Amino acid sequence: MINRVISGKTRVCGVIGDPIEHTMSPVMHNAAFGALGIDYVYLPFRVQKGDLGQALAGARALNLAGLNVTIPHKVAVISFLDELDPIAERIGAVNTIVNDNGNLRGYNTDATGFLQALLDKGIKPEGKKVVVLGAGGASRGISFILAESGANLVILNRPAEIDWAENLAREISRAFKKETAALELNNKNLAEALEGTDILVNTTSVGMSPDTDETPVPMSLLKSTPVVFDIVYNPIQTRLLREAKSAGASTISGLDMLAWQGALAFEKWTGLKAPLELMKKEAAKALGK
Numbered sequence: 001m002i003n004r005v006i007s008g009k010t011r012v013c014g015v016i017g018d019p020i021e022h023t024m025s026p027v028m029h030n031a032a033f034g035a036l037g038i039d040y041v042y043l044p045f046r047v048q049k050g051d052l053g054q055a056l057a058g059a060r061a062l063n064l065a066g067l068n069v070t071i072p073h074k075v076a077v078i079s080f081l082d083e084l085d086p087i088a089e090r091i092g093a094v095n096t097i098v099n100d101n102g103n104l105r106g107y108n109t110d111a112t113g114f115l116q117a118l119l120d121k122g123i124k125p126e127g128k129k130v131v132v133l134g135a136g137g138a139s140r141g142i143s144f145i146l147a148e149s150g151a152n153l154v155i156l157n158r159p160a161e162i163d164w165a166e167n168l169a170r171e172i173s174r175a176f177k178k179e180t181a182a183l184e185l186n187n188k189n190l191a192e193a194l195e196g197t198d199i200l201v202n203t204t205s206v207g208m209s210p211d212t213d214e215t216p217v218p219m220s221l222l223k224s225t226p227v228v229f230d231i232v233y234n235p236i237q238t239r240l241l242r243e244a245k246s247a248g249a250s251t252i253s254g255l256d257m258l259a260w261q262g263a264l265a266f267e268k269w270t271g272l273k274a275p276l277e278l279m280k281k282e283a284a285k286a287l288g289k
Contacts, residue, residue, distance in 0.1 A: 004034060004041065011040045012062070013269055016047040016055055016077075017070035024233075025068055027286045028262045028279040035275050040065065047073065056080040060102050066269040067097040068262075074137055081106045090175065091144045093137055096265040107268060111141035113261030114231070115149060117252055120260070123199070123227055126150030131193045133157075133185060133216050134203035135164035138231060142203055143168060147176045154193045156185040191221055199227045200244075207238040215239040222247040233258050234287055258283055 015025045021044075029042035047055040052073055057080075059067055069077050074093040078084065081097065083105040088094050094106035118125060128151050132143055135157040143153055153172065157165035162184050169182035183189040194200065194217075206216040212235055222228065228244035233254030241251045262283075263274035 004030075006041060007039070009039055011065040011269075012043065013040060013066045013068075014043040014045050014064065015068040015070060016045045016052075016073060018046055018048050018072060020044045020046045020070070023070065024258060024283045024286055025262060027282050028259065029266060031282040032263075032266055032275050032279050035278055036270075036272060038270060038272065040270065049073075049076070052076055053080055056097075056104065059097070059099060060104065063102075064099055066099055066265070068265055069095050069097065071137070078106060080104070087111060087145070087148075090148075091141045093141055095141075095261065096268060098268050107265075108141050109261040109264040109268075110138065110257075111145035113259075113264055114142050114229075114257045115145045116260040116264070117256035118199075118229065120256065121227075121250065121252060123250075124149075125199070128152070128198035129154070129196055130199045130201060131156065131190075131197045132201045132203060133206075135161065135168045135182075136203065139203040140168060142201060142231070143172055143180075144175075146201075147172045147178070147180070151199075152178065152180075154181045154183065154197075156183045156189060156193060159184045159186070185216070187218060187221070190217060194221055194225055197225055199229065200225045202228075202230045202232065202238075202240055205232065207235075207240055208232045209234045213239060215243065217243075219243040219247060222249060225249050227252070229257075230254055231257050233283070236284060236287060255280060255284060255287075 033040040081104045085107045088106050088108040096107040096109045098105045130151045132155045155165045165182035169180040172180040222244050228249045229252040230238045230240050231254040236255050259280035263276045266274040
């Protein structure tokens with residue numbers, strides 16, 4: 001790590017969202033910039049919904065190198081961009097923007113980061129049966145990248161929002177010409193869906209701090225699930241992951257996805273290989289682990 005000196009040559013990256021206080025991205029990226037000795041700095045910017053267009057115009061005017069995008073702007077930001085990466089276009093959500101001389105191009109490193117976290121553990125989705133819990137923004141990116149990678153999906157969502165799961169399943173079925181099931185998230189449907197499942201992915205917020213005693217899946221249903229991936233990263237080891245490990249499953253934490261999506265964004269902004277393990281370590285440290 002080097003002492004940072006901000007100058008007129010320093011390139012600025014950042015993250016826009018509302019709220020923004022919880023973000024781990026500045027910790028990860030500033031540690032990575034420092035470790036590689038490059039003249040970049042990363043800042044959080046709170047941007048309210050009505051100010052999104054002005055924020056993107058400001059990014060151009062100030063010649064920011066790039067931005068991450070978090071809740072609630074990942075879909076709305078698309079209308080202010082000049083180009084979309086094909087994956088981001090298919091998913092319909094952006095979490096990373098590269099500014100190339102005023103041309104703003106959007107990417108979805110949430111989806112590719114999730115996939116890399118799987119591949120990093122030697123797990124290839126092709127031909128696998130994957131049960132995805134949740135049908136919100138995170139599930140959308142993850143479900144699309146899994147389907148594109150050849151997985152067969154079952155999407156479960158809470159009864160009050162089953163239409164989200166049905167719409168997502170319909171889009172994936174149409175896009176990839178493969179049947180994708182959508183079910184209400186209850187113990188009966190979970191038990192049936194988990195029969196013969198290769199990978200279980202939790203994209204819901206169940207089990208997130210401060211409600212760390214909660215889990216979306218009873219332990220009794222985890223016995224035959226080989227791989228469990230919980231995208232919640234606070235706490236790093238959720239109750240779902242602890243119980244899955246006790247049941248004999250291989251587990252992947254949301255911290256892996258967090259670090260990978262950050263590393264992929266870093267590489268798009270700088271053209272350099274990101275120090276993935278350092279970014280993961282710094283995020284874990286910031287989470288108090």
